[in-house]
Amino acid sequence: MNDLPRVCVVGYGVAGRLHHRLLEAAGLRVCTVDPALTGVPVGAHSRRAIEHSPAVRDMPGPVNLWSLCTPTQVHTDVLAEVLERDPRARVIMEKPACRAQDVPRLLALLERYPEARVVVMNQYRHAHALRLLDDLRRQHMPDQPVTAVRVAFSKDRRADMAAGRFIDRDHGVFGYEWPHMLAVASRLLPPDTYRGYVEGPVQDVHGVVHDDYFVTTARERAVLADGVELELYSSVVGDPPGDTGAPDWTRPFRHSTGGRRRLAQIQTGPALFTAEMDPVALPDGGRLPANTHRLTAQLPTGCQEVLVNDSPMDNALRTAVARLLGDLPLPPVDLTPVHRISALAARFGRDRATAAAAGQLSGGAV
Ligand SMILES: NC(=O)c1ccc[n+]([C@@H]2O[C@H](COP(=O)([O-])OP(=O)(O)OC[C@H]3O[C@@H](n4cnc5c(N)ncnc54)[C@H](O)[C@@H]3O)[C@@H](O)[C@H]2O)c1
Known part of the structure; x- marks a missing residue:
């Protein structure tokens, strides 16, 4: 069991719990980060306790994939924490990728960590x-x-x-x-x-x-x-x-x-x-x-x-997991929706x- 890829869902609210259920069903081991988490989350299917931590840097062990489901205004901060921990991190970000004012910082992060692999959900x-x-x-x-x-x-x-x-x-x-x-x-x-x-x-x-x-x-x-x-x-x-x-x-x-x-x-x-x-x-x-x-x-x-x-969400998550865990080049992160909603x-x-x-x-x- 332990050789299954391990995904860390950051932000365990409505979207985070959905990601947990679908990613576990897709065969990944799930752990979570959320400072507001009270009680021990359990596996969606196994009903066994899963590891959780209040901060990205405190999550023990290797993480193969990150799924960022925090409120939009902290997406870029959390991406920075993940990339600081692992410059080659593979990351799914919930939509919208960020706020318009965070775009320069997001682009700077992607440039600073060229080996990172990022996909924005677009189910x-x-x-x-x-x-x-x-x-x-x-x-x-x-x-x-x-x-x-x-x-x-x-x-x-x-x-x-x-x-x-x-x-x-x-x-x-x-x-x-x-x-x-x-x-x-x-x-x-x-x-x-x-x-x-x-x-x-x-x-x-x-x-x-x-x-x-x-x-x-x-x-x-x-x-x-x-x-x-x-x-x-x-x-x-x-x-x-x-x-x-x-x-x-x-x-x-x-x-x-x-x-x-x-x-x-x-x-x-x-x-x-x-x-x-x-x-x-x-x-x-x-x-x-x-x-x-x-x-x-x-x-x-x-x-x-x-x-x-x-x-659509299951399709999008499974496609993102396959792309992120593979090594084919990914398209650049599409920020046009962020500019449009802004x-x-x-x-x-x-x-x-x-x-x-x-x-x-x-x-x-x-
Ligand atoms: N694709 C979809 O269909 C879909 C559906 C719902 C939400 N979303 C997106 O997901 C994101 C979250 O929305 P939600 O409705 O799940 O919000 P939510 O309020 O239900 O959950 C957010 C969670 O993030 C946690 N959090 C806040 N700051 C954090 C941090 N710095 N580190 C770790 N955890 C932190 C909060 O404690 C909370 O539990 C938003 O960007 C939203 O647009 C997408």
Whole structure:
């Protein structure tokens, strides 16, 4: 057993526990670092106690792989601690890689430790359901151009935030599901069109600000190359029934557990192709089994539905482990999502946000 690679999950909160479960299932030995850990964590499958430590430097023994799941604002500090301990460390970083103000320090670390190997999580790049959605489009509308791509990822984080879960006050709503939505857009748009969007200026964004949580809901629209329309919408305070902020196209789709609703839609001429990503709500209030996504093709001739079972996070973690433990060259860390979410958050400057918030969630549209 002891020759299995050993992975240290740093930051044992919601993301850290998920990484623990999936990495253990992928055959790695798991240990954890978290200064706030109370009690002994146990293996997700073995239920045996696992090693834990309050600091990276104190974790005994060799570590083959690191998985950084701390709050975003300390990602770069923790990466520095890991690389100081092991200049050749192999590291998975949760998204977003860091804050925009940390980018120079992150790049300096990568330059100072050229033998380090780093992968940033981007699980929706690994979602088979999105590839199948695009296959459906090609099958039914092979000769029609895509006219619009729409993505909406919402969840209600209010109870979690009140209970002490990490709050992204640097990016607000853009720091949680938005990087996932960018990954979805990058899967559904032609590569050059996506690059033109993500590296281009912000065209149109509206949102709601809260005096503590910063932006809690936002809707971005852009017209891209060849007139393709892109729309991204996210809320971290749920979409109350009748909410006027949620785009009309999201309304036919129900919210699932925790106020989650994760939608990706392609419009092609008269046809609509929609992926409802896990967790998918059922009309009786239940949900489809875990990791089951529903694809719907609304065609002039009728409607077709397909269910796909697939875990994007599991795919992404297993791919990252294989790449990091191998020695093929890795692509450079992609920091375009960090720049994009930072540019979007900058449109809701702190002073403006505070003035508009006027108390609770009734903050002004920007
Ligand atoms: N890929 C995904 O689907 C996904 C899902 C959730 C969160 N995330 C990302 O994961 C990160 C963590 O989010 P979360 O929701 O799990 O937060 P969380 O608040 O649930 O957990 C963060 C944990 O990190 C610990 N921590 C804080 N500072 C630390 C340090 N210096 N060293 C070690 N541990 C430290 C905290 O004690 C806490 O237990 C964020 O960057 C978030 O964007 C990604």
